[in-house]
Structure formats: C-alpha cells, structure tokens
Amino acid sequence: xxxxxxxxxxxxxxxxxxxxxxxxxxxxxxxxxxxxxxxxxxxxxxxxxxxxxxxxxxxxxxxxxxxxxxxxxxxxxxxxxxxxxxxxxxxxxxxxxxxxxxxxxxxxxxxxxxxxxxxxxxxxxxxxxxxxxxxxxxxxxxxxxxxxxxxxxxxxxxxxxxxxxxxxxxxxxxxxxxxxxxxxxxxxxxxxxxxxxxxxxxxxxxxxxxxxxxxxxxxxxxxxxxxxxxxxxxxxxxxxxxxxxxxxxxxxxxxxxxxxxxxxxxxxxxxxxx
Amino acid sequence: xxxxxxxxxxxxxxxxxxxxxxxxxxxxxxxxxxxxxxxxxxxxxxxxxxxxxxxxxxxxxxxxxxxxxxxxxxxxxxxxxxxxxxxxxxxxxxxxxxxxxxxxxxxxxxxxxxxxxxxxxxxxxxxxxxxxxxxxxxxxxxxxxxxxxxxxxxxxxxxxxxxxxxxxxxxxxxxxxxxxxxxxxxxxxxxxxxxxxxxxxxxxxxxxxxxxxxxxxxxxxxxxxxxxxxxxxxxxxxxxxxxxxxxxxxxxxxxxxxxxxxxxxxxxxxxxxx
Amino acid sequence: xxxxxxxxxxxxxxxxxxxxxxxxxxxxxxxxxxxxxxxxxxxxxxxxxxxxxxxxxxxxxxxxxxxxxxxxxxxxxxxxxxxxxxxxxxxxxxxxxxxxxxxxxxxxxxxxxxxxxxxxxxxxxxxxxxxxxxxxxxxxxxxxxxxxxxxxxxxxxxxxxxxxxxxxxxxxxxxxxxxxxxxxxxxxxxxxxxxxxxxxxxxxxxxxxxxxxxxxxxxxxxxxxxxxxxxxxxxxxxxxxxxxxxxxxxxxxxxxxxxxxxxxxxxxxxxxxx
Numbered sequence: 001x002x003x004x005x006x007x008x009x010x011x012x013x014x015x016x017x018x019x020x021x022x023x024x025x026x027x028x029x030x031x032x033x034x035x036x037x038x039x040x041x042x043x044x045x046x047x048x049x050x051x052x053x054x055x056x057x058x059x060x061x062x063x064x065x066x067x068x069x070x071x072x073x074x075x076x077x078x079x080x081x082x083x084x085x086x087x088x089x090x091x092x093x094x095x096x097x098x099x100x101x102x103x104x105x106x107x108x109x110x111x112x113x114x115x116x117x118x119x120x121x122x123x124x125x126x127x128x129x130x131x132x133x134x135x136x137x138x139x140x141x142x143x144x145x146x147x148x149x150x151x152x153x154x155x156x157x158x159x160x161x162x163x164x165x166x167x168x169x170x171x172x173x174x175x176x177x178x179x180x181x182x183x184x185x186x187x188x189x190x191x192x193x194x195x196x197x198x199x200x201x202x203x204x205x206x207x208x209x210x211x212x213x214x215x216x217x218x219x220x221x222x223x224x225x226x227x228x229x230x231x232x233x234x235x236x237x238x239x240x241x242x243x244x245x246x247x248x249x250x251x252x253x254x255x256x257x258x259x260x261x262x263x264x265x266x267x268x269x270x271x272x273x274x
Numbered sequence: 275x276x277x278x279x280x281x282x283x284x285x286x287x288x289x290x291x292x293x294x295x296x297x298x299x300x301x302x303x304x305x306x307x308x309x310x311x312x313x314x315x316x317x318x319x320x321x322x323x324x325x326x327x328x329x330x331x332x333x334x335x336x337x338x339x340x341x342x343x344x345x346x347x348x349x350x351x352x353x354x355x356x357x358x359x360x361x362x363x364x365x366x367x368x369x370x371x372x373x374x375x376x377x378x379x380x381x382x383x384x385x386x387x388x389x390x391x392x393x394x395x396x397x398x399x400x401x402x403x404x405x406x407x408x409x410x411x412x413x414x415x416x417x418x419x420x421x422x423x424x425x426x427x428x429x430x431x432x433x434x435x436x437x438x439x440x441x442x443x444x445x446x447x448x449x450x451x452x453x454x455x456x457x458x459x460x461x462x463x464x465x466x467x468x469x470x471x472x473x474x475x476x477x478x479x480x481x482x483x484x485x486x487x488x489x490x491x492x493x494x495x496x497x498x499x500x501x502x503x504x505x506x507x508x509x510x511x512x513x514x515x516x517x518x519x520x521x522x523x524x525x526x527x528x529x530x531x532x533x534x535x536x537x538x539x540x541x542x543x544x545x546x547x548x
Numbered sequence: 549x550x551x552x553x554x555x556x557x558x559x560x561x562x563x564x565x566x567x568x569x570x571x572x573x574x575x576x577x578x579x580x581x582x583x584x585x586x587x588x589x590x591x592x593x594x595x596x597x598x599x600x601x602x603x604x605x606x607x608x609x610x611x612x613x614x615x616x617x618x619x620x621x622x623x624x625x626x627x628x629x630x631x632x633x634x635x636x637x638x639x640x641x642x643x644x645x646x647x648x649x650x651x652x653x654x655x656x657x658x659x660x661x662x663x664x665x666x667x668x669x670x671x672x673x674x675x676x677x678x679x680x681x682x683x684x685x686x687x688x689x690x691x692x693x694x695x696x697x698x699x700x701x702x703x704x705x706x707x708x709x710x711x712x713x714x715x716x717x718x719x720x721x722x723x724x725x726x727x728x729x730x731x732x733x734x735x736x737x738x739x740x741x742x743x744x745x746x747x748x749x750x751x752x753x754x755x756x757x758x759x760x761x762x763x764x765x766x767x768x769x770x771x772x773x774x775x776x777x778x779x780x781x782x783x784x785x786x787x788x789x790x791x792x793x794x795x796x797x798x799x800x801x802x803x804x805x806x807x808x809x810x811x812x813x814x815x816x817x818x819x820x821x822x
Contacts, residue, residue, distance in 0.1 A: 021589070022296045022570045022573060022589075023573050023574055023577050023587075023589050024574060024577075025296060025297050026297055026298060026300060026301070026470065026471070026574060027574070029297050029298075029470035029471075030469060030470050030520065030521060030524070033468050033469060033470060033520060034468070034519065034520050034521070039297075039470060040367070040370070041295070041296075041297050041337070041338050042338060042339075042367075042371070043338065043340065044339060044340040044341060044373060046341060046371075046372075046373045047339070047370075047371035047372070047373040047374065050370070050371040050372065050373075051370060051371055054370060063589070064589050064590060064591065065590075065592060065595070066591065066592040066616075067592060067594060068340075068342075068616075093588070093590075096588070096595075096598070096599060096602060097590070097594075097595035097598040097599055098594075098595070098598065099592060099594045099595040099598075100595065194581050194582070194806065195578060195581060196574065196577035196578050196581060196587060197574075197577075244799075244800075244803045245582065245802065245803030245804065245805070245806035245807045246578065246581060246582050246802060246803065246806040247578060247582070247798070247799040247800075247801075247802035247803045247806070248799055248803050250521070250578070251518075251521040251522055251525060251799060252518075252521075253521075254519065254520060254521035255518045255519030255520065255521045255522050256519065257519070258468065258519035258520040258521070259519045296570045299570060299571050300571055300572060300574060300575070300744065300745075303571050303572075303744035303745075304743060304744050304794065304795060304798070307742050307743060307744060307794060308742070308793065308794050308795070313571075313744060314641070314644075315569070315570075315571050315611070315612050316612060316613075316641075316645070317612065317614065318613060318614040318615060318647060320615060320645075320646075320647045321613070321644075321645035321646070321647035321648065324644070324645040324646065324647075325644060325645055328644060342614075342616075524795070525792075525795040525796055525799060526792075526795075527795075528793065528794060528795035529792045529793030529794065529795045529796050530793065531793070532742065532793035532794040532795070533793045
C-alpha cells in the first residue's frame with residue numbers, strides 16, 4: 001500500500017500549489033521536484049484561484065505570514081477544497097504571535113483541510129482554536145515520548161475528529177492519525193532540526209503524496225512522513241561517510257528524496273499502526 | 275566571437291538589477307556571481323529607478339508576481355531602456371493566470387525589451403499579446419522537436435520582428451533568434467528540469483552576457499544559452515562520477531558556471547546558425 | 549574570552565529574530581542553526597513586537613527593502629532595545645538609493661543599535677547621517693588597506709562614539725570597534741565575495757554571539773567576525789582538496805560554521821587589539 005503511493009507520485013507528477021514563507025520556499029520547490037511532483041508558488045489574491053485550479057494539491061504555510069496574503073490563502077483554500085484537491089496546512093509558529101494564532105484559527109474555520117502538519121506546540125495551539133477543553137492538551141507535554149504516547153494518540157485522534165483533517169505531528173516520535181486510526185513513526189534523525197526547512201519540506205511531500213493518492217489520505221500522509229524521516233537517516237549515514245556539516249546534510253537530504261524508491265521505503269520505514 | 279563574450283563578462287563584471295521571484299532569487303544571485311557578474315535585487319517602487327541606473331542590465335521575472343511590484347517593473351524597465359541597458363523579460367507562468375498574462379502584455383506594451391526568454395508555452399502566450407494570428411502558433415506544439423523545427427523558427431523570427439526583442443525559447447532544443455537570424459542550440463540535460471530555477475538562472479546569465487556585449491545581443495544571448503546548457507551537461511557528467519541526487523546536481527551546475535572559460539565553451543557549444 | 553563566547557552560544561541556543569531580505573534569508577537561517585543559535589523570521593507589523601519579545605536578539609537588514617516593512621523594523625527595533633536585546637543593523641546598499649539611505653538614517657534615529665555591520669561604503673553612508681563632517685570620511689577610501697588603517701580606525705571609533713553602537717566594517721581587512729577600543733581582523737578569503745550572503749550571514753552570527761554574551765558586545769562581535777572569516781579560510785582549504793566551484797564553497801562555508809569549536813577559533817583567529 002505504502003509502496004503504491006510512491007509509484008503513484010512518479011506516474012502522476014502531481015502539481016502542488018504552495019502559498020508559503022520566503023525562508024524555505026526554494027527548498028520546498030526542490031523537494032517537490034525531488035519526490036516526483038512539480039511546484040507552483042503564487043500568492044497574489046488576483047491569481048491564486050486560477051493557479052490552484054490548475055494544480056492537484058495546495059499547501060498553506062504561515063511562516064513569514066503577512067496580512068497581504070491571508071486573503072490569498074482563504075481564496076485558494078476554498079477553491080482547492082471545492083475542487084476536492086488535498087489541502088495541507090502547516091501552521092508554522094502558531095502560538096508565537098496573536099497574528100499567527102488568529103490566522104490559523106481563521107483558516108481552520110473557513111477552509112476544509114485534508115491534513116494539518118506541525119510540531120506538538122503548533123498542534124496544541126490549533127487544538128485550542130477548535131473548542132477542545134484545556135484538560136486534554138495539558139496532559140501532552142512539549143514533546144511526544146514513549147511515556148506520554150497513549151495520551152498523545154488520544155489527543156490527536158480527538159483533534160482529527162473535531163477538525164475532519166488528518167493530523168501529522170512530527171518530532172522525535174511522529175504521529176499521523178485520523179479520528180479512528182493512528183500510525184506511530186520512528187524514522188528521522190536529530191540533525192534534521194539543525195537545518196531550516198525540514199518541516200516545511202515534509203509538508204510539501206505530504207501534499208504531493210496526497211495528490212497522488214487522494215483516496216488514501218491517511219496512508220499517503222504516513223508514507224510521506226516515513227519517506228522524509230528515512231531520507232534524514234540515509235543522509236546522516238552518508239554524511240558520516242563523506243564528512244561535512246549541516247549544509248552538506250541539507251544537500252544529502254534532498255538528494256535522497258530524489259533517489260528514494262519503493263524498495264528503499266519498504267525496507268526503511270519504521271511504522272506501527274495504533 | 276562567442277569566446278570574446280565570456281572574456282568580456284570577466285573583464286567588466288556587469289552589475290545586473292533583477293526584479294524577480296522569491297523562489298529562485300538566491301540561485302539567481304549566485305549564478306550571476308558565478309558567471310562573473312554581480313547582482314542587485316530591489317523591487318520597491320521608490321528605489322528601482324535609482325538602482326537600475328547604477329546597473330548595466332535589468333531582468334524582469336514575473337514568477338510569484340504580486341501587484342505591489344508591477345509598477346516597479348514598469349518604472350525600472352522604462353528607465354533601463356532609456357539608458358540603453360539590456361532589459362530581459364522572463365515571463366514565468368504567462369498563460370497560467372489572467373494576472374500573469376495581462377501583466378506580461380502590459381510589460382511588452384510599455385517597455386522595450388532586448389530579450390525575452392521563456393519556454394515554448396510562455397512564448398506562445400507572449401505571441402498572443404502582440405497581435406499575431408492564432409494560426410502560426412497553433413502549428414507549434416508544446417515542445418520544439420526536430421519535426422517542427424522549421425515552423426518554430428519561422429514563428430520565433432516573426433515574433434522577434436513584431437516585438438523588436440531577441441527571443442530565446444528553451445527546452446530540449448533551444449532557439450535564439452532575431453527577425454533575420456536564428457541559432458539552434460542543443461546543449462543541456464533533462465536533469466536541469468528536476469531542480470527549480472534553471473530557467474530563471476539562465477535569464478540572469480543572458481542579462482549578464484548582454485550587458486558585457488551590448489552591441490551583439492543575439493550572439494550574447496546565444497552564448498548564454500550554450501553556457502548554461504553546457505554547465506548542465508558538465509554537471510551531469512560529474513554527478514555520475516561523484517554520485518548524489520538533484521541537490522548535488524544543482525550545486526554542480528552553479529560550480530561549473532563559476533569554472534567555465536572560453537575554451538570550455540568553444541569546445542562544448544552545440545550551436546548551428548539558421 | 550573569545551573562547552567562552554563560542555561555548556556560550558552552544559549552551560544558550562539564542563533565538564534570533566531577523567527582518568531581512570528575501571535573497572539570502574535561507575542562508576541566514578541556516579548559518580544561525582550552524583553556529584548554535586536558532587532563527588525566527590517575521591516582518592509583519594502586526595506581529596514583530598510579540599515575536600521579538602520571544603527572542604534574544606534582533607537583526608534588521610535593509611536588502612530588498614520595501615516600504616511595507618519599514619514600520620515593522622522600527623517597531624521591532626524599539627521593542628528589542630527596550631528589552632535590552634542586542635539589535636544589529638546591516639545597512640545593505642545604504643547609499644545606493646535615497647530610500648535605503650533615508651531608511652538607514654531613520655532607523656539610526658529611532659532605534660538604539662548595539663552593532664552596525666557593513667562594508668566601508670555602507671558605513672561611510674551611515675556616518676553622513678550622524679552629523680559627522682565630510683572631511684573625516686573623505687580620507688578613508690573605498691577599501692581599508694594597511695596604508696589607511698590608522699585613519700580608518702579613527703573614523704570608526706569616532707562613528708561608534710556618535711552612534712553608541714559597536715561598528716564592524718568588513719572587507720579585506722576587518723575592523724570592529726567601539727569608541728575606545730578596536731580590533732583589527734585579518735581572517736577571511738576573497739572567494740567569500742563570489743557567493744551572495746557572506747555579509748548577511750556574518751550579521752546573523754554577530755547577533756547570535758552578542759545574544760550569548762550581551763555583557764561583552766565588542767568581543768562578541770569581534771569573535772563573530774573572526775569565526776566567519778576563519779570558516780571562509782577553512783572552506784577554501786577544503787575546496788582545494790575536493791575540487792568544485794562557488795556553490796560547493798558556499799556549502800563548505802556553512803559546514804565549517806557548524807563544525808567550528810573553541811579550539812579551532814583560538815588557533816585560527818588573526819586579531820590584534822588597537
């Protein structure tokens with residue numbers, strides 16, 4: 001099943017429209033190409049509906065948010081949802097400022113997201129905007145560990161039920177869940193946090209995989225999380241061999257995404273169903 | 275002749291002003307430095323005329339177009355043309371949205387471009403804004419092949435005659451033409467399409483070469499197209515040797531531009547006059 | 549002393565807020581991570597005060613300046629200064645347009661900067677906005693050389709006295725000075741000028757080091773300048789070994805920042821107190 005998703009991306013070359021931040025946008029475009037998809041970035045209110053209509057998926061990423069593009073996000077999101085395109089939210093920095101938190105809440109209210117991908121802090125902020133009681137999130141600390149995994153799974157499934165979106169929380173342990181089923185993923189490498197854009201790039205790969213297999217969004221999202229984490233592991237192994245620092249690591253990470261095939265993914269994914 | 279252009283860039287270090295997209299702008303700045311030129315990016319309406327006056331060439335690239343910078347493009351373009359600087363248009367995504375198509379047409383109407391560089395789809399869109407009959411373009415499919423080369427050459431020469439600009443169409447086969455003369459170029463490698471920015475970077479190199487040799491715009495443009503394609507070939511050869519994926523390929527592509535000299539270009543260029 | 553600063557960055561992981569240009573922003577984020585700090589980029593007027601309050605230092609960089617973010621710069625700068633965060637100005641292109649020059653002057657008038665880092669041309673422009681007599685700057689040519697070093701030192705100490713900021717002028721010879729004391733630094737490599745972002749990245753490292761050691765801003769700034777220059781030298785040495793061009797050099801430069809430790813810095817820094 002996971003294997004099919006990778007082959008489906010290669011066969012379909014999904015076109016992904018991204019309204020994203022200017023820090024990691026180049027990496028986002030390159031990781032889309034590396035994973036077999038194709039990028040279009042466009043954020044002007046006057047063209048986003050047309051552009052997203054030409055595409056197969058939409059990413060909305062609120063890093064370097066500015067008020068000029070919020071309406072663009074809303075318009076593109078509504079149009080993409082109407083066309084039944086997968087729409088993926090990356091609520092970068094939600095909780096860090098009122099603007100980002102309010103915008104995340106507004107986006108959630110006005111757009112039907114297919115997937116929301118963030119770190120645990122961002123996802124907890126999202127939860128506060130969807131009417132959840134404080135009690136649930138309070139039990140999930142700032143990192144998902146083996147110790148709080150059960151609580152985290154319950155929280156995330158509950159959030160998925162309330163939002164109708166697949167929730168992907170990434171960190172040392174990753175969780176991808178809908179309201180009924182969850183995948184716990186243990187791929188990845190700590191060095192991924194020493195380059196900018198690991199999270200943003202993953203969000204793009206999620207969109208690409210979902211666009212290639214829109215009938216299995218949960219599995220497509222889980223496969224993307226495994227794929228990115230596995231590339232992080234393979235890149236680290238190669239880095240030990242060739243030497244170098246964090247910039248070489250970034251290059252290797254994207255390199256492995258461009259070389260990843262179904263066999264590599266099947267062998268390397270560390271996933272369990274919960 | 276082509277050899278002289280490369281040496282002229284090295285001798286003059288032309289300063290290129292770019293109003294461009296935020297996806298590939300870092301690559302654009304680095305390829306300018308790599309080819310012996312120097313970059314300035316500035317897009318605020320309040321400074322573009324001053325900035326472009328300090329420079330030797332201007333690039334206008336409409337990727338990630340936003341309405342805030344359209345007037346900046348017009349002002350900079352008019353000023354640069356007035357100063358007889360080469361002005362190069364990269365109509366990224368023309369045809370993909372009304373905003374981009376209309377903006378491309380407005381730019382063509384208000385600015386005297388020296389060179390227009392795009393893929394065949396963008397160039398066909400440009401042609402529609404210059405009063406051409408539909409019939410001509412209809413005969414040129416979405417790719418230039420050996421089979422439709424003659425038709426394509428006629429179309430491109432005709433477009434050059436109508437716009438007064440050198441037209442550079444890039445793809446598997448590249449054509450660079452003015453109204454009377456065309457060059458057919460067969461440098462390049464398919465992997466160039468698996469990284470973002472190959473086209474944008476080429477447009478910058480075109481501007482640098484034209485700034486270095488403003489009296490031979492057709493040959494300067496053709497030399498830039500050959501140079502970029504040759505770097506793509508050399509990078510591919512090196513990639514086979516060192517291993518790696520698309521991100522390593524991007525690094526190698528810019529590396530070769532920084533190492534390219536007249537001898538390498540003379541030996542590697544695959545160009546014929548038509 | 550310089551050794552302690554590096555260890556302090558590693559221990560504290562300072563969070564640096566940057567309002568910067570879209571050309572080199574990705575490099576800026578990656579060099580912060582590489583040197584042991586962490587980046588946040590945010591430029592919307594509605595969130596900059598909140599964001600900078602969460603951080604330990606602020607960078608204001610006027611490359612690709614646009615009028616939309618000038619008020620954001622002012623707001624963030626005032627808030628950061630109020631919180632006694634180090635605030636670092638990179639006056640990119642000051643002198644190249646009225647917008648940039650006027651904005652640099654306005655920033656200097658409204659914000660108490662801890663450090664101003666630029667090339668000699670930008671720093672001379674800054675000096676004109678602070679009431680200095682023309683005579684002083686006229687004696688400092690467009691490059692600091694052994695021949696005009698004494699004059700340059702006097703000019704820079706004087707500028708520091710007038711602005712209350714540490715002044716860091718970088719070029720073939722670097723000077724870091726307050727009103728009483730100066731460091732002359734001879735680290736670095738000419739190839740650093742063949743990639744975009746060397747200066748912008750240095751400014752980020754200055755902010756990171758100052759945030760880690762806010763009681764020794766002069767030494768923290770000097771250490772950052774040495775560190776960046778040393779990485780440029782080490783990267784060049786490695787480039788000779790592995791081959792490659794300017795893009796590989798950029799990768800190696802960031803790589804070395806991620807590998808730099810106190811011993812390497814102590815052994816490699818070429819600094820004298822004046």
